Amino acid sequence: MNKMMVLFLLALTLVTVRAAIPVNETNFICPVNYGVRLAGSFGELRGRHFHAGLDIKSSNGRTGDSIFCAETGYISRIRIQRGGYGKVLYVSHPNGYTTVYAHLDGFNEAVEKYVSELQNEMQSFELDILPESARFPVTKRNHLAFLGNTGISYGPHLHFEIRETAKDKAINPLLFGIKAVDRTPPVFTSISVTGLRPDFHAIYSRNYDFRSKSNRKKAVLDWEVPAWRAGISVAAFDHMDRSHNKQGLYRLELFVDDTLFYKVDYDSFSFQETHLIDAHTHFDVDRKNYRTEVLCYRVPGNELSMINTASNKGLISLYKDRWRHIKVVISDYEGNTSVQQLRLKRAEIRPNVEDTKINIKQGMVQEFRHKNLQVIFSPQSLARDIGFNVTSGGEQEESVFEIGQEKEPILSPIRLAVKIPESLRPFSARLGFMRKSGQRQISYGQVLSGDSLVVYTSEFGRYGFYLDTVGPQIIPTHFRKRGNATTFKFKIRDNVQVAPGGSPFQYDVWIDEAWMACEFRDLNATLSIPVHHLRTGNHQLRIEARDQFGNISTWNSDFVLTP
Numbered sequence: 001m002n003k004m005m006v007l008f009l010l011a012l013t014l015v016t017v018r019a020a021i022p023v024n025e026t027n028f029i030c031p032v033n034y035g036v037r038l039a040g041s042f043g044e045l046r047g048r049h050f051h052a053g054l055d056i057k058s059s060n061g062r063t064g065d066s067i068f069c070a071e072t073g074y075i076s077r078i079r080i081q082r083g084g085y086g087k088v089l090y091v092s093h094p095n096g097y098t099t100v101y102a103h104l105d106g107f108n109e110a111v112e113k114y115v116s117e118l119q120n121e122m123q124s125f126e127l128d129i130l131p132e133s134a135r136f137p138v139t140k141r142n143h144l145a146f147l148g149n150t151g152i153s154y155g156p157h158l159h160f161e162i163r164e165t166a167k168d169k170a171i172n173p174l175l176f177g178i179k180a181v182d183r184t185p186p187v188f189t190s191i192s193v194t195g196l197r198p199d200f201h202a203i204y205s206r207n208y209d210f211r212s213k214s215n216r217k218k219a220v221l222d223w224e225v226p227a228w229r230a231g232i233s234v235a236a237f238d239h240m241d242r243s244h245n246k247q248g249l250y251r252l253e254l255f256v257d258d259t260l261f262y263k264v265d266y267d268s269f270s271f272q273e274t275h276l277i278d279a280h281t282h283f284d285v286d287r288k289n290y291r292t293e294v295l296c297y298r299v300p301g302n303e304l305s306m307i308n309t310a311s312n313k314g315l316i317s318l319y320k321d322r323w324r325h326i327k328v329v330i331s332d333y334e335g336n337t338s339v340q341q342l343r344l345k346r347a348e349i350r351p352n353v354e355d356t357k358i359n360i361k362q363g364m365v366q367e368f369r370h371k372n373l374q375v376i377f378s379p380q381s382l383a384r385d386i387g388f389n390v391t392s393g394g395e396q397e398e399s400v401f402e403i404g405q406e407k408e409p410i411l412s413p414i415r416l417a418v419k420i421p422e423s424l425r426p427f428s429a430r431l432g433f434m435r436k437s438g439q440r441q442i443s444y445g446q447v448l449s450g451d452s453l454v455v456y457t458s459e460f461g462r463y464g465f466y467l468d469t470v471g472p473q474i475i476p477t478h479f480r481k482r483g484n485a486t487t488f489k490f491k492i493r494d495n496v497q498v499a500p501g502g503s504p505f506q507y508d509v510w511i512d513e514a515w516m517a518c519e520f521r522d523l524n525a526t527l528s529i530p531v532h533h534l535r536t537g538n539h540q541l542r543i544e545a546r547d548q549f550g551n552i553s554t555w556n557s558d559f560v561l562t563p
Contacts, residue, residue, distance in 0.1 A: 020096030020164045028070040028176045029140060031101060031160055032147070034059045036180040037243050039157050041333075042172040043266025043306070044248030045281060045292045048458075049274045050266075051248065052170040053100065053161035054178065058147055063105040063156045065147035070099045070162075070178075075136035075144075078107070078115060078129040082504070083522035085159065086151025089144055092133075092165060100161035105148025111136065119517040123508065152523055164268075171268045174250075174333045181241040185336035186249055189235040191328065192282070192293060193344065195227025196315065199358055200299050200384040203227055221340075222323075224347035230316045231297040232342070233282045238332045251331040254296040254314060256324055262296045262314035264307050275458075276304050278409035279383040296328065300362050301383035301411055318346035360388040372419035373401055380412035399424075400436070404460030413456040413501070416463070420451055427467050430549040434496065436462045441495070443502040443548065456501060470495050471553030472505045472545040477526070482560040486532035490555070491525050494547050503548035510542045536561045 030036060040055030059065050069091055076098065077090035085102035089111070092098050106112055114135075118127055138144065149156045160178070162171050173179075188210050195204030204227050232254060237246035254262040264280075279302035282293040297314030298307060316324055326342040360366055362382040368375040370390035391402045399421065418433050433453040435442040444457045455463075478489035498504045509518045509529055520527045527543070543555040 018094070018096050019166055023171070023175050026071070026095055026097065026176055028097075028099070028162065028173075028178065029068070030178050031067050031070050031099070031144075031158060032056055032059070032065060033068065034065070036178070038180045038240055038247060039155070039243065039245045040159075041238065041240075041247040041250075042170075042174060043250075043269070045277060045294070048277060050170075050269055050277055052163075052269075052271070052274070053102075053159050054173050056147075056158040056160055057243070058156040061156065063146065063148045065158075066143055067101055067104065067145045067147055067158055069138045069140055069142040069144050070160075071095065071097075072139045073099075074133045074138060075111065075131060076133070078111065078127065078131065080115065080119075080125065080127045081151055082126060082520045084151050086153060086521075087145075087148060088151075091138060091144070096165055097171075098161075098163045098165045100159070100163065101145060102159035102161075103148050103150050103153040103157060105146040105150065107145045108143050111145070116517065120515070123515050125517045125519055150519075150521070154523075167270065168272070169268055169270045172250075172266060172333075175267065179333065180243070182238070182332055182334045182336065183241055184239045184332075185338045186236050186238040186330040186332055188328075188330065188338060188340050189237065190291065190293070191221070191235075191340055191342070192233045192285070193223055193225055193342070194231050194233065194282075195225045196229055196231055197227075219341060221342045222345075223342060224345050225318055226347040226349045228318060228346065228349070230318055230344055231295060231314065232316070232326065232328060233285075233293040233295050234328055234330070234340075235291050235293045236330045236338075238330075238336075240332075247332075249294075249330050250333040251329075252294060252296065253329040253331075255327040255329070256316055258325070258327075259311065260309055261311045261316070262298075262307075263309040264294075264304075266306060269304065269306055273304055275411050276302055278411055280304055283383070283409040284407040299383045300385075301380070316344060318344055320346045357387045358385045361385050370401070372421075373403075374415075374417040375403065376415040376417075378412050378414070381410055381414050383409050383411055400462065400464035402462055406459070406461050408460055410458040410460065413458050416455045416457060417449065417452050418455075418463075418465075420453060421465070424465055424467070425451065430468050430551070432466045432468060432496070432549070433463060434466045435459055435499075436464055440497050441466045441468075442497045442499050444499050445501045445503055457499075459499070466496070468496060468547065468549045468551060471551035472507075472547055474543050474545055474553055474555040476555070479557070480559070481557065482562065484562050486530070488529040488531060488541070490527040490529070490543065492520065492527055492543075492545050493525050494545075496547065498548075505545050505547045507543065507545045509544075510540075512539055513542075531561065534561055536563050 037057040039057050044051035071093045073091045073093035076092040079088045087104040088102040090100050147158050162173050190209045192207040194202045252264050279299050286292050298310045323343040323345050328340045331337045362385050363379050366377045386408050388404050433455050444455050446453050446455045472492050472494040475491040494505045509516045518529045541557050545553045
């Protein structure tokens with residue numbers, strides 16, 4: 001039987017997905033049996049995605065708390081990943097919703113046995129299983145699993161989601177009554193004003209940082225802006241009782257002269273639109289200053305459904321002879337609010353010395369060619385019209401390309417097709433076209449198409465060919481050839497970093513020539529090999545790691561377990 005990283009077992013019977021009942025008619029319970037403290041809230045801006053659930057803290061700072069089913073249904077999906085959600089269960093409910101329980105330490109006895117059998121059958125620690133509906137029926141308050149710290153997780157917690165099943169839409173669990181105590185209003189970190197051209201490119205920008213010791217928080221900020229129109233952006237966070245973590249906002253409102261111009265409620269979003277976060281935030285500021293600012297205006301590529309009001313797209317027309325009165329209101333789910341006021345007036349407009357020539361239009365399929373490189377944009381690729389160019393060194397068979405400007409977000413992947421130089425064609429099987437960041441080579445996955453490599457990427461930057469002839473490194477960090485150890489640990493690192501869409505290295509572990517299911521965590525590049533169940537005496541260990549280009553590394557050793 002072929003090995004697979006992801007296993008899909010199709011349901012044996014067809015299950016009709018019904019429309020979800022209204023939220024106020026549901027009766028979900030909290031999945032933990034202690035007072036909820038949150039490490040993360042719904043809709044938080046997490047890098048390049050919105051946070052799709054609540055992060056519920058452990059009761060004692062450790063793994064092992066029991067996790068209970070929030071409503072009657074059946075386990076519809078079981079997944080184990082080296083990154084992402086780690087160990088996760090999905091439960092489908094007759095009311096039209098699916099609950100998700102992620103970063104688990106382990107499953108209940110029946111599910112654990114089922115998973116272990118499949119891991120050994122498929123010889124893969126990672127699995128993605130869709131059990132038939134009759135295999136694991138569950139009722140409300142049934143024990144499902146144990147709280148953990150698996151996948152991309154920085155401490156013991158439960159990531160809990162409620163999804164509208166038919167629409168694959170994440171709904172804020174706070175709406176269902178699953179919440180923590182919150183009596184503290186949100187906090188402004190900074191506020192910015194940007195003078196904008198009609199194509200949404202900046203001609204002026206000014207920021208006020210409330211964290212600066214030299215700045216005292218002013219009741220009203222008076223700014224004169226050399227532009228015909230302006231947009232406001234805000235960095236802020238919320239605090240909840242009994243939690244030091246910075247949470248996301250629930251609501252953001254922009255008023256201009258007492259008229260609501262822009263409003264966003266973090267109630268729900270479709271997973272198909274989470275990539276639009278890069279059109280919802282100030283992408284360039286985040287890249288340069290590591291400060292996430294929410295735009296209080298809608299750029300052309302921002303079609304987020306959570307934006308409830310966008311009068312005039314949230315853009316503020318400026319006048320030379322009168323002030324515009326601006327009020328920004330930030331709120332948490334319990335209605336605690338903070339307010340910041342500004343007054344804006346148009347100043348004398350200076351010539352724009354950074355006049356960007358626009359040549360790629362948002363909302364269109366467009367093709368750009370540079371020698372042996374083809375770039376194709378989809379209608380959903382861009383947040384706004386941009387000036388785009390590609391440069392390369394050399395006259396004939398270029399191997400390095402500067403593609404676009406890194407300050408511009410790519411919302412939906414663009415297609416890069418690059419013709420392989422004659423000198424590299426004999427090595428095509430181990431040749432990649434990757435983004436170069438310092439000393440790192442970052443792979444986005446690719447296919448060989450004739451004499452070209454095709455890559456789909458969501459990053460502008462420096463790209464080039466990379467010939468990979470080296471297998472991943474296997475480094476023992478906790479291994480003794482003789483002793484009473486319970487777990488061996490190894491680091492496995494590849495010379496190519498894999499971005500979403502790329503192909504990570506695969507690994508296998510054998511003890512005494514028998515394959516073993518062993519966990520690898522992307523977060524710390526650590527392979528854990530349990531040996532506590534082995535008999536005392538002599539054993540043989542073999543580890544094999546294979547990268548996307550077929551390079552294989554092995555590590556072998558005898559070891560002796562003592563009583």
